[in-house]
Amino acid sequence: MPTNLASPHVARVSGLTRSYGAGASQVTALAGVDLALNRGDFTAIMGPSGSGKSTLMHIMAGLDAATDGRVWLGEYDITNFDDADLTLLRRRRVGFVFQSFNLLPTLDVRGNVLLPFELDGRKPTESERQWIDTLFDSLGLRDRLTHRPHELSGGQQQRVAIARALATRPEVVFADEPTGNLDSRTGREVLRLLADAAATHGQSIAMVTHDPVAASFADRVVFLADGKVVRDEPRRTPEQLSAIMLAMETEAAA
Amino acid sequence: MRATLLVAGLAAAFGTALLQITGVLAAVILNNPVLGDHETTLLMLNITAYVFIVIAVYVSGIVTTNTVATVVAGRRRTIALVRLIGRGAGEERARIAREGLLVGALGAVIGCLVGTGFAALVAWAAVVAGLFPAPGYSYLNAVVLIPLGGVVLTTWIASWAGSRRVLAVRPTEALGNAVELDSEPAGGGTGRLVVAVALVALGAGALAAGIAIGQSIPLGLLAAVAGGLLSFTGLTMEAGRFVPPVLRLVGGLFARTQPGRLAVENTLRHPERSSRMTIGLIIGVTLVTTFAVTMQSFRDFIAVAQRAQPEVYQGTSQVLGSITAIFTVLIGLSALIAAVGLVNSLSLNVLQRTRELGLLRALGTTAAQVRGMILAEAAALTLTALALGVALGFLYGWAGTQAVLGWIKGSPGFLWPGVPWGMLAGQVVAAAVLTLAASVAPSRRATRVSPVAALAVD
Numbered sequence: 061m062p063t064n065l066a067s068p069h070v071a072r073v074s075g076l077t078r079s080y081g082a083g084a085s086q087v088t089a090l091a092g093v094d095l096a097l098n099r100g101d102f103t104a105i106m107g108p109s110g111s112g113k114s115t116l117m118h119i120m121a122g123l124d125a126a127t128d129g130r131v132w133l134g135e136y137d138i139t140n141f142d143d144a145d146l147t148l149l150r151r152r153r154v155g156f157v158f159q160s161f162n163l164l165p166t167l168d169v170r171g172n173v174l175l176p177f178e179l180d181g182r183k184p185t186e187s188e189r190q191w192i193d194t195l196f197d198s199l200g201l202r203d204r205l206t207h208r209p210h211e212l213s214g215g216q217q218q219r220v221a222i223a224r225a226l227a228t229r230p231e232v233v234f235a236d237e238p239t240g241n242l243d244s245r246t247g248r249e250v251l252r253l254l255a256d257a258a259a260t261h262g263q264s265i266a267m268v269t270h271d272p273v274a275a276s277f278a279d280r281v282v283f284l285a286d287g288k289v290v291r292d293e294p295r296r297t298p299e300q301l302s303a304i305m306l307a308m309e310t311e312a313a314a
Numbered sequence: 315m316r317a318t319l320l321v322a323g324l325a326a327a328f329g330t331a332l333l334q335i336t337g338v339l340a341a342v343i344l345n346n347p348v349l350g351d352h353e354t355t356l357l358m359l360n361i362t363a364y365v366f367i368v369i370a371v372y373v374s375g376i377v378t379t380n381t382v383a384t385v386v387a388g389r390r391r392t393i394a395l396v397r398l399i400g401r402g403a404g405e406e407r408a409r410i411a412r413e414g415l416l417v418g419a420l421g422a423v424i425g426c427l428v429g430t431g432f433a434a435l436v437a438w439a440a441v442v443a444g445l446f447p448a449p450g451y452s453y454l455n456a457v458v459l460i461p462l463g464g465v466v467l468t469t470w471i472a473s474w475a476g477s478r479r480v481l482a483v484r485p486t487e488a489l490g491n492a493v494e495l496d497s498e499p500a501g502g503g504t505g506r507l508v509v510a511v512a513l514v515a516l517g518a519g520a521l522a523a524g525i526a527i528g529q530s531i532p533l534g535l536l537a538a539v540a541g542g543l544l545s546f547t548g549l550t551m552e553a554g555r556f557v558p559p560v561l562r563l564v565g566g567l568f569a570r571t572q573p574g575r576l577a578v579e580n581t582l583r584h585p586e587r588s589s590r591m592t593i594g595l596i597i598g599v600t601l602v603t604t605f606a607v608t609m610q611s612f613r614d615f616i617a618v619a620q621r622a623q624p625e626v627y628q629g630t631s632q633v634l635g636s637i638t639a640i641f642t643v644l645i646g647l648s649a650l651i652a653a654v655g656l657v658n659s660l661s662l663n664v665l666q667r668t669r670e671l672g673l674l675r676a677l678g679t680t681a682a683q684v685r686g687m688i689l690a691e692a693a694a695l696t697l698t699a700l701a702l703g704v705a706l707g708f709l710y711g712w713a714g715t716q717a718v719l720g721w722i723k724g725s726p727g728f729l730w731p732g733v734p735w736g737m738l739a740g741q742v743v744a745a746a747v748l749t750l751a752a753s754v755a756p757s758r759r760a761t762r763v764s765p766v767a768a769l770a771v772d
Contacts, residue, residue: 118766123676123764123765123766124764124766143681144680147678147679147680147681148678148680149678150676150677150678150765151677151678152678154678156676156677158673161669161670162673164576164670164673164674165583166576166579166580166582166583167576167579175572175677176677176678178572178575179572179677179678179679179683180678181571181572224677
């Protein structure tokens, strides 16, 4: 199994393509993407609808398989991982925050956060327990631990999802439009928490979004269009990001 | 709707076959001048047939109500959308009930034909085997309209009852991603509870009276049967109050693993739904157990009495054996209808949890863990039905025996219920088979859910 142990990159894809269907109805979602995420960075992946940004994230996170190209996560080349290996990889090395439906309705807050450990059939170690306690405090969940998801607001649910994603200290946390369902104030709060996890704890985060305000919290913004990386920018203001997006739209229309 | 069709078909086929066979037997008996006392024999034959038909149709009604309720729960978004566009809630509900009427009618007609065919086959086989002469019986008998009508009516009413929740769907649920409504109240209002408790109390009193009367004269059975029916109806009405606690208790068996704990939580998520899912099976198991315990207790009683007065009880055990076998098959069919309901409900539940299963897979739940979870769900439900049904069956079976046989010659007066080991083992095996059967299709579907499904916004 080829590894890239000493690499500064926490996740990497090279020559990645992904197409669905066959023959005349074939749809190409990714058409040769090369991208490496830096360890400890908060990276935003932007692009219009249909640009392939979600597909890219799914493949990088071990949720979907590549048609061609190679995929690395941490020290593993996961390109040819089978379902069982990918499942363990997701459980132990990856964290997820989705737009909605992040939590299991039958478990309370604590149960949801501890789920990845329990699926592994183990209790958190002493240091992991301390880390989870820290997360409960810093995310303001301390007095909500026995609540079920339906008793929480959208923002609170998203904070529980963040706690769960960070609890196992994964290589990368993948966030798919994490603020898509929140009002702008709550959304900003969630983004600050993600940015803070990267800045203070060195947590690598990759966030898919089409919202320039959300992307402005990231250390780096990668733009996708028609299944290809078209721009790669450092931290930018929402205005600058909007301008880039707008320019991309106009180019596409021309 | 396939399940409703199957359930209606099974109930109708069973009812038709039973009545047609009864008709054939009646023709045979009437043609035979040797057999004395025609009237009583025919009456008993008919009463028995109708009792079993009522039980089967009752179970099919409960199963259909539950199926429709589950389907409605899964279609909430679609229903909300047509409500949003402007269809009335009442209209929507009437549409579902009408669909039920149609499916029930189709199932009943198919079942009727199958049942008649089966009866004709049995009669032909009996004639060929020389058991009795050709009966000269016409299968074009108006009597089949009774199970036919009963099944159609029951399916219609059950669809109406099961679609009650349509009225609670808010049109705005079609917008945004409304969270699934988790809280369905378990059990009905206070009024229903009072009626149920009264029925159970009355039934228990009648059972006790039956036992007391049965010690001296043979009429105790009447009081005991009435008591059994009353108390069981009361229990069925409020199943939502006592099934979930038992389910939780049984669920303790699966609490060692995370998938097991999740499975138990899943079965308790809709207490009303789980109760309905299990109540059909509880009825089936209770009936089979009641019967088996009664027969076993009969044997024990007779054995004791035989020792006291051997000349009175010659050759009784063979007769008891064949009666037990026939009745067990007849009762077992209601249990089969209940089993169809359980399999279907579990499939629908899994279908409705696609996103949740996707989330579990995304978070690192292996396919084997998902399979284990669904197997544990099915097992928790069947075990609960088995435990409750066996407990109730022992109670009723023992009371029935005391009421029937307390007075007979050489009776020991009081005897503990006989334990029908063979029958119990059979039920455990049947429950295990049902658990596996109920979880195969949902498991396959669940493990095919791509984790990407959880991330999709719809």
